[in-house]
Amino acid sequence: MSATQNVRAMTPPKVAERKGGVPLVCLTAYTTPVARLVDPHCDVVLVGDSVGMVLHGLPSTLGVTLEMMIMHGQAVRRGLEQSLMIIDMPFGSYEESPEQAFRNAARVMAETGCAAVKLEGGETIAETIRFLAARGVPVMGHVGLTPQAVNTFGGYRVQGRGSDAERIVSDALAVSEAGAFAVVLEKVPEALARRITGEVAIPTIGIGASAACDGQILVVDDMLGLFGDFRPKFVKRYTELGEAAAAAVAVYAREVKERRFPAAEHVFADAPKPADADASNSGQAA
Template identity: 50%
Template sequence: MRTTILEVQKLKNRGERIPMVTAYDYTSAQIADRAGIPLILVGDSLGMVVLGHTSTVPVTLDEMLHHMRAVVRGSQSALVVGDLPFLTYTTTEEAIQSARRAMQEAGVQAVKLEGGAAIAPSIARLVELGIPVMGHIGFTPQSVNQIGTRVQGRAAADAARLINDALAIEAAGAFGLVLELVPAPLASVITQRLRIPTIGIGAGAGCAGQVQVWHDLFGLYSDFLPRHARRYLNLSETITNALTTYANDVREGTFPTAEQSSTMDDATLQAALKLVEQS
């Protein structure tokens, strides 16, 4: 059975910290599931760490659906949340259609939208239709061309706006809220004022949970490492070394060996060669 939004709320109510990771494919989803991660986000960050774009803006809904389907197939226990990408929820009707595709065609159990009070009406309508929604405020990557990549809410007016955005998103019925690149004291205040869980990324330890990008956690993305990320493994180096060894083995003829090869009865092979000669 998959984690439900009610169970996520119970984790918050019990004061249990909530781990969340991004995943973009079947195998990664399997691994996250085995590790007991209750929430998996199919983030549009795949535009950067998987597709090689410089931001999330170029990612299309069809590309997101492709990766959502893979993650859903790979996971059995986690609640899978799918990002709705740039300009696929500009109106409530468009949000409904994008969320419908994410849930019907890809099978995710929830969707995530970036933005504050301005998108609260769309969130409310999605929730009315039975679609679980996670909000996302602070640094919103889809708005990078407008706001830049920087911490949000440091000025008093900006901090007040984020608090009001958070309250509006909760009032609209969202089951959770991502806080990205928000000053830790402000993120703590928002978390304390909300009933629903906050999931931080670059927002300090005062949030109800944390989310990290798969490729940052394991050192797979070498373009840059965000300050808010902690690299738990350096798989890029490990994989590079393994590939170098593999290439050398191929060049030297030490791979494959009999252990990696199949055998064939010599009489059968000779019979096949005779048939070729006769044809």
């Protein structure tokens, strides 16, 4: 990494300084190639426990393990030069006690090179956030709809409507006062997101929480349109890679069946040509 890239690299304090400034750009990533793709454009890259649903086909985030998060965190780290990498602490890895949370967060940071972790929960987790922050573990909070509590909520429902708004405000304030450097607001009404953003001292990162927040985050596979049947209201699809990929696979299958692939330009001759020799030395194979 060059000296220039070191200067540009995001840190938790730099994220905190963006409160009320230029909105923070955040996306998830779970692999090295995607990390390289998003890194030039993002302030924060989150290795989210959504990896369980997106890449592993799990029905929720609850089955994600610490080992899974570490593996994907290591992959993403290899693809980043400037974005701040944050890793989700999975369900069951931090709720038992602050000591458990520190032990597992320290392991995640040591084995992945991440600069911070993200914990779900508000007032109930504030003591743990304070414990971690005091021991050198930067924490991003997450309130509103917290997917690890999906069974408690009875589904992925909007949180903070009506009198329930005060609960979300209290959670966000507790996270901020405990020492988190930023907080994700997920699936809350716009007016509530605006109020919380105005009341907490740290940046708010919205996902289904309106442009009133200090930044935005989406699951990268959602905004790229890789899932044809998954269209939550809060996601804008910036392209339809799923449709393009399906069409490409269909063409490939047809050409194989019709013996049109591989064509002459994809086949090696008995006497190697210079281009063949170069390809053979590249080390590329299926």
